[in-house]
Amino acid sequence: MPVAFITGASSGFGREIARALAKKDYKVVALARRSERLEDLRKEFGERIYPICVDARNKESVFSAIDSLPQEFSDISILVNNAGLALEQVEFDKLEIDDIDTMVDTNIKGFLYVARALIPLLRRQKDAYIFNIGSVAGRNPYFGGNVYCGTKAFVGQFSLALRNDLRGSNIKVTNIAPGLCKTEFSEVRFKGDKKKADSLYENTKFISAKDLAEVLLMLVALPSHINVNEIELMPVTQTWSGFHIERFG
């Protein structure tokens, strides 16, 4: 049975990707901080799930958890590097330093620790696949997006550069860049202000975590010689609002 390693498996995209792959007969290593959520996955899929309750920002914990994977979960052929977050949506100079640190430490540094620890395992496989979860925010700056947009631009460029480093390895790399999706993302961003978070999704259609998992399964099913470098997906209801021009008088 093939093994997938998914970060941020306790909620949103990560959880639905874990469920979708477990239903497709993958064993899943599920990493996140909230153990009770990972336990729910284990209750649903039993021995097929190996939970790792770790903060991706903690370098030592990430490397030691991956180093000590049980034999039956170490033949990993899919990495979904998904754990991440946005905090607040305000001008950069109003952002708390702690929030800047949390975004950079999770979306860039934690993301890199996981990739660095796992690529040696992926290289042992005949074919393997890395999905990095970026965002449309990596290409489309919006008001108050500053650090989050920057971290997701990093994910996009790193994904492309990584393909060069993986030459000859048969490891595919895809940056999946979603637009408006309903998960816990906005509740986290607005620090538990559910009303504010919910208002983003009012009277419109958005992508669900299940939709995203379906797209990932489609990519997994492509012939082994095709690499999709980037895929950007938005709900049909979402488009761009153009440049802002400051007017005087």
Ligand SMILES: NC(=O)c1ccc[n+]([C@@H]2O[C@H](COP(=O)([O-])OP(=O)(O)OC[C@H]3O[C@@H](n4cnc5c(N)ncnc54)[C@H](OP(=O)(O)O)[C@@H]3O)[C@@H](O)[C@H]2O)c1
């Ligand atoms: N929803 C959207 O509109 C949207 C759009 C574009 C891109 N994205 C990206 O999609 C990815 C998944 O987000 P989501 O929408 O599924 O949001 P979500 O429902 O809030 O899920 C985020 C996941 O990341 C995990 N996580 C956060 N910090 C972590 C840390 N330090 N260590 C380990 N795990 C951590 C969380 O688990 P714990 O809290 O249990 O640790 C949770 O499982 C993120 O990278 C996000 O930037 C989301």
